Amino acid sequence: MSTNRTASEARRVQILELLKQTKTPMTGKEIGERTGVSRQVVVGDINLLKAVNEPIVATSRGYLYMSEQKGPGQIEKIVVCQHLANQTEEELTIFVDHGVTVKDVRVEHPVYGDLTASIMVTNRMEVKEFLRKIATANAIYLSALSEDHIHLHTVMADTAKQIDQAIEALRKAGILIE
Numbered sequence: 001m002s003t004n005r006t007a008s009e010a011r012r013v014q015i016l017e018l019l020k021q022t023k024t025p026m027t028g029k030e031i032g033e034r035t036g037v038s039r040q041v042v043v044g045d046i047n048l049l050k051a052v053n054e055p056i057v058a059t060s061r062g063y064l065y066m067s068e069q070k071g072p073g074q075i076e077k078i079v080v081c082q083h084l085a086n087q088t089e090e091e092l093t094i095f096v097d098h099g100v101t102v103k104d105v106r107v108e109h110p111v112y113g114d115l116t117a118s119i120m121v122t123n124r125m126e127v128k129e130f131l132r133k134i135a136t137a138n139a140i141y142l143s144a145l146s147e148d149h150i151h152l153h154t155v156m157a158d159t160a161k162q163i164d165q166a167i168e169a170l171r172k173a174g175i176l177i178e
Contacts, residue, residue, distance in 0.1 A: 011035050012045050016054060016065070017029050025062030025120070057118040058059060064120060074156050076103075077163050081170065081178040082150045085141050092119075092127045098166035103154040107146035117142050119153075139156045150177060 014035055019026060028039040028046070035042070046063060050056055055066040083091060095102050106116040121127050134141065143151040157163050170176040 008045070009142065009174070011037065012049055015042065015045055016049065019056060019063060021064035025059050025064050027062040031063065038087050049094055057120070059118045059120045060130045061120070061126065061136060064118070074158055075160050075163060076154060076156045077160075078149065078151045079155055079163075079167060079170070081143075081153060081175050082148060082177045083143075083175045084149060085144065085156065087175060088141055088143075088175075089127060089131055091170065092121055092130070092171060093124060094169045095153070095166050097154060098157070098164045100155045100166045102158045103156055105142050106152045107142050107150070107153070109145055110147070115142060 013036045015031055018031060018034060028042040031042045032039045037045075046056055046058070057066055059063050081091060092102055101122045102119045104116050104118050104120075106114055109115050119130060121130055133139075155163060155166070157166075167176060171178075
């Protein structure tokens with residue numbers, strides 16, 4: 001049994017190193033191929049790593065190690081939005097076209113309280129992939145779980161001006177809540 005434990009621990013260290021070395025999400029399948037195990041084993045390993053407070057998040061495009069996501073000098077802000085599902089692409093595109101990364105979405109659920117989901121989109125290609133995965137999975141947007149589709153995004157950019165310009169564009173589009 002100690003041999004399995006040692007192999008499992010070594011694999012988790014390997015998974016951490018893989019995630020730390022890349023700035024882009026890695027799928028469970030890709031990690032499994034690199035570590036010689038199934039995607040299901042990777043999911044279990046990721047959960048065990050999260051349980052010991054490793055900053056790993058699951059996004060629609062794969063797993064990310066978050067401690068390196070915010071570079072020096074980058075600014076984060078919470079932006080409150082409201083729109084129906086058919087404006088999601090417009091909303092996300094406004095952010096990324098201004099050089100703003102959308103890290104997550106948060107809603108207030110009447111039973112569970114605050115629910116947060118990682119998005120991590122930085123460009124139009126990632127927005128399209130996120131929307132494609134929502135459609136393929138026949139999933140609903142987290143904002144649909146909130147009252148009146150009100151939701152918050154944690155966004156990140158190199159300058160406050162980028163975020164301010166995105167906010168102004170969201171205001172013009174009727175998406176921003178102030």
